[in-house]
Amino acid sequence: MANERIETDAAPAAIGPYCQAVVAGEWVYCSGQLALDPKTGQMLGDGDVATEARQVLRNLEAVLHAAGARRSDVAKATVYLTDMGEFSTVNEVYAEFFDGLVPPARATVQVAALPKGAKVEIDFVARVAG
Secondary structure: OOOEEEOOOOOOOOOOOOOOEEEEOOEEEEEEEOOEOOOOOOEOOOOOHHHHHHHHHHHHHHHHHHHOOOHHHEEEEEEEEOOHHHHHHHHHHHHHHOOOOOOOEEEEEEOOOOHHHOOEEEEEEEEOOO
16 A cells, blocks of 8 residues: 555645655654744744744644544654753643643654744654544
């Protein structure tokens, strides 16, 4: 069975040679999302990491939906921050997103920089609802 490419207009288009997600078997691997407006491709948040994190999670949810998955299907997340001092703020937004659900396993790492000057990027691995 070949991998299935997932693309949706409800999330920003890929800004490089990759797709928004790939379904492989019963799993969807979501590429990292930034706080880009899906319609304009412009960064949102004006440097506010909480606003960025909320948009990132909205974008990821749109990709999950396009793949046939939901928040509750997310098994693994990776959070990339340019400043680990923003960890608690992003954690609050992240906790709201998964409120009432079993939170996925997660890694959080600090990186030197992210595309478009973003402060946060997140990717997901989820089981496709079926």
